[in-house]
Amino acid sequence: MKLLPHILLMCLALALAWAQGGHQTQHKHQHHAAVLDRCKGLEMDAVAENEEGIPYFFKGDHLFKGFHGKAELSNKSFAELDDHHHLGHVDAAFRMHFEEDPTHHNRMFFFLDNKVFRYFQHKLEVGYPKNISEVFPGIPNHLDAAVECPKTECGQDSVIFFKDNNIFHYNVKTKAVEKKAFASMPNCTSAFRFTEHYYCFHGHQFSKFNPKTGEVHGRYPKEARDYFMRCSKFRDGGDHLERERCSRVHLDAITSDDAGNIYAFRGHHFIRKDDNDTLTSNTVESAFKELHSEVDAVFSYQDHLYMIKDKHLFVYKVGKPHTLLDGYPKPVKGELGIEGPIDAAFVCQDHHIVHIIKGSFIYDVNMSATPRVPTNKRPISVLKKVDAAMCGPDGVKVIRGSHFYHFGSVMQFVAARALPEQHRVSLELFGCDH
Template sequence: MRSTTGALCLAWALTLSLAHPLRGRAGEAGARSHGGAETQLNETELGSRCADDGGFDAVTLDEQGTMLFFRGDHVWKGFHGAAQLINATWPEIQGPVDAALRIHRQGHPGVHHSLYLFQGLQVWAYAEGRLRPGYPRPIGEEFKGVPGHLDSAVECHPEECLAEGLLFFKGPDVFSYGLELGALKRYTWPRVGNCTAAVRWLERYYCFQGPRFLRFQPHTGEVPAGYPRDARDYFMRCPGRGHGHETRGNATAMAIRDPCSGQPFQAFSADDAGRTYAFRGGQYFRLDSKRDGWHSWPLNHTWQDLAGQVDSAFSWDNKLYLIQGTLVSIYRAGHGYTRVQGYPRSLQDELGIARADATFTCPGSEQLFVIQGNRMRQVDLKQSPRRPGPETPIPHAHVDSAMCNAEGVYIFHGDSFHHYASVAELRGNPSPSAPQSVTAVLFGCPH
């Protein structure tokens, strides 16, 4: 579990600090997506980071949502910067930690926003960077029945695990601990095996085994096809590697994966949970919150059987509608995304329209807005069959994409977007609002 080699960092997600849900603060540390400018690493650090014996002792988010990577006596905070000694931040702990997790439970104020660090038979709990009174404590007293000398731990969110709880890994055993009643269950998940570190990231659960990793279902221990994979292709920046590294020498492919390249995005959307999606080519970029930052993956990583280019997207009734040409696919949200049976279908059959330059829905509304050229039509998604209403003009000759969230409506064209406080303001404006840079404002890229 413990290793003395150098730092690891996630290459496909960076912290994006925002002044409002889409507005990055230029110049702030960590205000860029993974494709932006970043610290250049020397050959020694690259060699250490990408070594065959690499791995994590523990990975977790801290109380502020910064990702922490533990290895040996060191910790790396966020996705940039040099390694720091663990006891420089947590002076009560000397040497490596066995496991780490953050508890984020508003319904449990006694433990909410607490960072737990495990070492041997004891656990330390921190709130707002300070050791909570009464700690360290024996692990078996804090979490009754959970053994010491753990390999890893991860918080298990109720929407993904069907209950509020924690998962602890020790050798081949998995201990599921319920926060509500303190109940402990013990499992053996043969497909998961031993985890030297575990983390929840963007609603998915990952188990690290040295330089390799796998994704698992946190309530069954099932592992999707295609795992384990090499962490150096996904969770580290290594020369000549990365998911899709076979095309890294292709300038066009690299530009598609780089949100700061200036390549246009074909679609944007915001879902019912407040997540933002940006689509380009066969890639998508996702923003959950300013803590999680933008995260990029191929389309079929999230939406099985989806390939090619997404031309438009919108969310309604806990489903995401992805439009490609004259076809639409519907995916149910929940424990990942599953495609509704019988899709894709034609736009004409589904929405009563032949084509769409852009589509969007606003939070809490069943009204879909379809933009075609400089006209917009409205479709009541609760009606059956669905039929578009009359056309109304908008102050844009052409639109590439559009979306709506709690802050208003966003109209995209090329490398710019225009913001309107509401649909009524979009309709009522005689001329477009001031253009803003997609890459600089949304992704925090350097000007």
Template sequence: MRCAVGALCLCSALGLALAYPLKQDGRGGGGKTNGTGSSWHHLGSYPSVEDKEPKQRCSEEGFDAITMDEAGVMLFFKGDLVWKGFAGAAELKNASWPEIQGPVDAALRIHHPDRPSIHDNVYLFQGKHLWAYAQGRLKDGYPRLIEEEFPGIPGDLDAAVECHAQECSHAATVFFFKGTVVYSYDLTTKELKQRSWPSVANCSAAVRWLGRYYCFQGIQFLRFDPVTGQVGANYPRDARDYFMRCPGRGHGHHTQGNATARAIADRCSGRPFQAFFSDDTGRIYAFREGHYFQLDSHRDGWHAWPLKHLWKDLEGDVDAAFSWDNKLYLVQGSQVTIYQTGRGYTRVDGYPRPLQAELGVAEADATFTCPRSQALYIIHGNHLRRVDLELSPGHPGPLQPIPHAHVDGALCTSKGVFLFHGSDFHHYADVDQLIKATAPAPAKSIVVDFFHCPPPHAVGQGAPSLHHPQ
């Protein structure tokens, strides 16, 4: 068995962000309980073994396996120990998984909403066997042979990682690594393929985190494309600079002294957001001063990313955004840029171009479209205008008053219309209710309701800001 690297510490040279708010045990997580009032194994207050940091966490051999659990807590396995969460101390593995004796070879969380029986199951592999856990408990019928669960997959694996359907050519997939061989297993059809990925081989651990895929090789790690197997530029990198807290090492620590950078990237700072948007796939983004947060992936952590990480060549502030017909429209001042959506975002040729030429308006404070609707709503000042994106995209309808002097951003989902101003938002059941309103709907906190932050009186209870590899 090969040993894996890295305790996944979140890293960005351009910004810091808070992870989940800490619970009482100080590890961070979703706070689920098992129905008896106690927390799941990954959140409970188990006695810790002596945590010989940084010797164990920063050793050359790294970790045996890494995975997210069902609540978005990162698990790092090494020998008889496990680290839970980004700031957790070393614990005895058999305190949480007494059924497994000795080191694990690989670990995996399944993400397959169409298969509730396996969705959010956590699999631990050892030799020719695997153990499957649901909500922290061993499922009936386990352990069993790996071949029985995943036909064609051999034992003594080195690593495994889930690949979400929308990121893996529309097929929920698991990648298994053994030496130089990469197996691709389709969870729906059970089709097995071998990938020719010379750049992604000999992975001692693999993990998906916030839509990015990592392969660890000793103390080095790679970020790879789950469809092509291509490795990003400037890899491999040393995990001690990104994935674990090690004395004298680190990446981007200069940003810690920049209060403005911290406030931009701290979702709980109360600093206003300039735009929001959602699309029919359920993705939701919030924009703030050249960075974005992805709200629908909050289970795996909250982190601010520079715009260019997702939208190539995009810089500066996003003033308004909306999605329609598999395209994303980003408004910056009097210009609009369109990106084609799919497995990623590709800028449409000829953009940016004037907003006036595209939509028939000179400027916009906020924009939104509702799910499966061709109607775009543009807000400027205290008025709203409707544009039919299919029939007359350059000809907005008449001005209609709304009970808000100004809004920073707007969002429409299946739950209604949300208008954002400063640190507050106002909720309306639908557009008709907004237009008919004579006074603003009650104000609610953006950071509490959208970003799951502690209420203002509880500020300071959040987890420490860490770094993430770009």
């Protein structure tokens, strides 16, 4: 009988342990399963570009890749962050791509508490994580933000670290640290260098700043969801034209019609630029009500706009209003001989050939032939992915991310082995100077 109390106590202890473990497992599962919506005004923990120039936005143990799309667990891309730091919270991050420093060139750095992780092509490098003081002597632990600054913009290849009200300029070559105070800047929760400009994120707002002085010029702060995320429906107010012409989010599609008007599509909105350079912006649904939003590709041919969405082709007669032709939408495969969705399409002037980009290949489809079939398949070597493209009298403009590249002809684009000069979409196509 004396054993009975002991047996009961053991059973109770096991039951409590099982319940606690089950609760922790359930809590962890709930935490990882939590749905994060960046369009609800999240304050990001860190922002950095990967080796291919795709921005990564970190929040807790989750990661958003690019300017739209759902969150995923950070440890899917950077497994060791979870192995060494179970919370998965990234304090600061940046990609260092100083060409004169091959040791650090194209490396991604993540800062968690007192540790720094260095990745190359998503693989943790040998010996990491290390103490921040070992890799960046003089830089404090528990950082708020960090951003790289090449010598063309900061005088020396540098990294700018942020903690509370303090800013630390770290000279990569000499390891000297200069402590500064950026009086006109808010405290940054994350920082980001993008298209040679510097952005301090605070909450769901951001300010553009001078990396040497910290000065903020212009009308700031601005709403991050207007410029760095595709959140077309997060609010009804605001200047839609200003947002669309200055957004850093890539275009989904672009074309110019026979009259010289440019149509550029992004998410739920589009910009129209007429031959007098007058810009207007509206929702896709307001002008193309059957489409609603999210156009994959568009090209102009014989006074009609051919608009591709997923596996369907919509053909509109250009006018006021634009009119969907009877019988459309139709399958892309049946109309153009190629399976949708596709990435980009364009027709050069005075030709019947639509050039279709799908993945890393370009095809030709003769619009005057029956049936239409893709021919002349060629690989594209200079870009792994194309977001949009259009053709005009001066050649082909190929858009990737927030930049475009100009080629004199389709042949030059296909034959190119190196990218030409990079141009900013927001500035050089739509006149946004900030």
